[in-house]
Amino acid sequence: MRIVVRSKERKNIHLRFPTRMLFNGFTGTIGAGIVNKHIGTDSGYKLRASDLRRLMREINRIKKKHPKLDLVEVHSADGDEVKITL
Amino acid sequence: MRTTLGKKIAELRREKGITQEEMAERLGVSPQAVSKWENDTCCPDIMLLPKIAEMVGITVDELLSNEPKKEAMMLPQEQRKNPDDLLFKVRVNSADGDKIKVNLPMPLIKVGIEMGLKMPQISGSDVLKGIDFSQLVAMVDKGLIGKLVEIESADGDIIEVMVE
Numbered sequence: 711m712r713i714v715v716r717s718k719e720r721k722n723i724h725l726r727f728p729t730r731m732l733f734n735g736f737t738g739t740i741g742a743g744i745v746n747k748h749i750g751t752d753s754g755y756k757l758r759a760s761d762l763r764r765l766m767r768e769i770n771r772i773k774k775k776h777p778k779l780d781l782v783e784v785h786s787a788d789g790d791e792v793k794i795t796l
Numbered sequence: 797m798r799t800t801l802g803k804k805i806a807e808l809r810r811e812k813g814i815t816q817e818e819m820a821e822r823l824g825v826s827p828q829a830v831s832k833w834e835n836d837t838c839c840p841d842i843m844l845l846p847k848i849a850e851m852v853g854i855t856v857d858e859l860l861s862n863e864p865k866k867e868a869m870m871l872p873q874e875q876r877k878n879p880d881d882l883l884f885k886v887r888v889n890s891a892d893g894d895k896i897k898v899n900l901p902m903p904l905i906k907v908g909i910e911m912g913l914k915m916p917q918i919s920g921s922d923v924l925k926g927i928d929f930s931q932l933v934a935m936v937d938k939g940l941i942g943k944l945v946e947i948e949s950a951d952g953d954i955i956e957v958m959v960e
Binding site for chain 1 (some may be wrong): 880890893894898900903956
């Protein structure tokens with residue numbers, strides 16, 4: 711997975727890491743905890759680690775079908791760009 | 797994915813159930829000429845374009861546009877794509893000039909909905925919150941494809957949801 715942030719005012723950021731390393735059971739458990747902490751209890755939604763692991767399994771499967779798919783592309787009016795590629 | 801004039805004529809002709817021979821006869825050309833158009837070996841005479849467009853049920857503009865057809869359409873069972881191949885595309889053009897493109901494979905959307913995830917607020921616009929994505933996915937499962945949603949919010953944001 712690649713994350714590229716291009717900014718006119720700040721330094722550009724290029725992050726590149728293996729999707730499987732990012733999306734595995736261990737990081738799933740940690741990730742679910744972080745997401746739940748971020749969401750808070752007000753929304754009534756609680757992300758389970760098993761759900762996140764399932765989503766990650768699906769991402770790994772889909773990656774074979776759609777390699778290098780641009781998941782998100784943002785071009786802001788002030789010239790900043792963010793691109794997340796599978 | 798971009799398409800060519802010939803491919804478009806061939807696809808639309810088949811959709812309408814017209815054979816190359818029938819099309820050729822109605823246009824006063826040979827079936828070989830139609831075959832050549834569809835294989836992009838040559839292009840039809842400009843004077844024939846309105847007739848061709850009328851025959852396949854679209855406008856000359858749509859026929860000449862090399863963008864894929866975006867209008868929503870219901871595909872019959874035999875023409876439906878594998879759900880793994882379908883992409884759920886959300887396009888947001890905000891009035892402030894921000895442009896957001898989100899491309900999500902259909903299986904990811906399904907897993908997200910089953911998990912109870914909601915489409916996050918994008919570009920500060922509340923419009924996406926009002927879209928029932930589970931209903932959209934249910935319609936896509938029944939064969940709906942193309943541009944499913946087009947909204948222009950009071951703030952001037954334009955939001956499109958397509959499945960291709």
